[in-house]
Amino acid sequence: MTVSKTTQTELIRVAHMLADAARPVTLAHFRSTGLAADNKDGTGFDPVTIADRGAEEAMRTVLADTRPDDAVLGEELGFKEGTSGFTWVLDPIDGTRGYISGTPTWGVLISVADQTGPLFGLIDQPYIAERFAGGFGVAEVHGPQGRSALHCRAPRPLAQATVLTTFPEVGTLQEGAAFRAVADQAQLTRYGMDCYAYALVAAGQVDLVIEAGLNAYDIQAPIAVIEAAGGIVTDWSGGPAHEGGRVIAAANRAIHAEAMAILQTAPDA
Structure with missing residues (x-):
């Protein structure tokens, strides 16, 4: 799918809106000693919390208001059909085991894709306020040390x-x-x-x-x-x-x- 510059700008804007909506929900429960976790896996331990569900609900509310014709696939609330050709793929807390343990290596994952795969994505870590963005000519991180370009490491053995x-x-x-x-x-x-x-x-x-x-x-x-x-x-x-x-x-x-x-x-x- 060819995506116009105007649409690219809009998709980037909405992606950041989603991350902004999820941040306060995740932070409201992070390192809470009374946080309960349900187990989604009957044979192992695959936890889900009120923060996972609440963050995804907050993001879906933004999408319903801004991009109602797009499809949505989320870890906690499943798949919603769309007609635009774009699908938002959401993981409200990637690393719930780390989240309930108090480690700051979990994150909110947000991407928008077409039939070929992801076009733009964010990896957001709310607790340390670090957001990694990539796609549509963007490759940058914004965090406690400011904004800088992202570059993968050069080859080495x-x-x-x-x-x-x-x-x-x-x-x-x-x-x-x-x-x-x-x-x-x-x-x-x-x-x-x-x-x-x-x-x-x-x-x-x-x-x-x-x-x-x-x-x-x-x-x-x-x-x-x-x-x-x-x-x-x-x-x-x-x-x-x-x-x-x-x-x-x-x-x-x-x-x-x-x-x-x-x-x-x-x-x-």
Whole structure:
């Protein structure tokens, strides 16, 4: 879809309105000792809180007022059909486990997509007031140190690289083994970052994020931000990653290729 400059400006404006609407809802409950969490997963622990639901409701209210013809896909409230060709993909709190633990690495994920994937995205961290934006010629972060451009890190060997993921187990046993095959060759591996890991790729701080078992709302905003900053995001086969699943986000094509060569030869990856 060809998107006019006027429409691009409007979509960017609305995306920031959504982030502004979600921020106070998430902050109202963050580090509250009485915050309750329901479990969405009967076999494990997939928490959801009043903040998750409230933040998504606040964003959907903005969209109903400003972009009523657009479709909406949200983690907590599902899918709403649209007629415009645009879909807003919302994760009101990516990293709810971190949120209820009091760590500031969760974030609000907002993207707008067409049939080919995300066009513009935001990774917003309300507690430290840091917002990463990418798409339509924008690649910037605004936070406590002001506004600056986003640039992914220049190529360097995997042996010098930093690799991030959220869960040490990554996914299945086989997916975990494939991840460790890459991580074992990297200089540094860190865990537990949730969406903030992808922001760090766009900011030029780290080289790779490798994950599995993602949903569309987990990855579409990070794709837009990282690609705008010069990076690359694919699935483990090198194809599109905007529907989720197994995802590798890389600062540049060289480190992407080096990591992919290992992932694709790992047993059952």
